[in-house]
Amino acid sequence: QVQLQESGPGLVKPSQTLSLTCTVSGGSINSASYYWSWIRQAPEKGLEWIGYLYYTGSTNYNPSLNSRVTMSLDTSTNQFSLKLNSVTTADTAVYFCARGYCTTSSCQLYYFDYWGRGTRVSVSS
């Protein structure tokens, strides 16, 4: 059974960098069939896709956050990570990591089938 688990600081100061890691178990991130994604949910709000990365290291970010986001993966530890810099209170949210299934031919995303439980990050001085 595939499991994803987010980890990282629960409190970040404004203007600093938010850093989170997602540990994947029960399956390898070194696979052509999946995108590894970050999605967040501000308090009492809906879901916002932050971006995803592929096993090759290629990335695709939401343009609304593009200039502040960096994602990377580490196949040796089966983890992938998110860095969001210059955070403000608007970045306070529950951050989910998720696995996106895609077709192998062109890797068109189909759906997100496994999600972590989410980690709450507050931005406050």
Added chain:
Amino acid sequence: DIVMTQSPLSLPVTPGESASISCRSSQSLLRSDGNNYLDWYLQKPGQSPQLLIYLGSNRASGVPDRFSGSGSGGSGTDFTLKISRVESEDVGVYYCMQALQTPITFGQGTRLEIK
């Protein structure tokens, strides 16, 4: 960006009755392969979202057949999630999501509650 609009935003339902949620996209989600790239997720209270329906009408593994998804008229912009015989365990917020193009976008969510 593709804008996803759900209605209603709140849905009180009597147990045993059926419920429907509508989702409309600002652009067609129909791809050249014939699939509509529209998914439905349920976020139960205190949990992460779980996949219910993918590619418009395909139930995810383990999802009861009380849940069904459809698209109307072949436009690729209008979709419906139907829940037959609503149960107390169906409570939560339902989201539609388009997977056709980045940025991936979600509807605002529909909160289903039991009357």
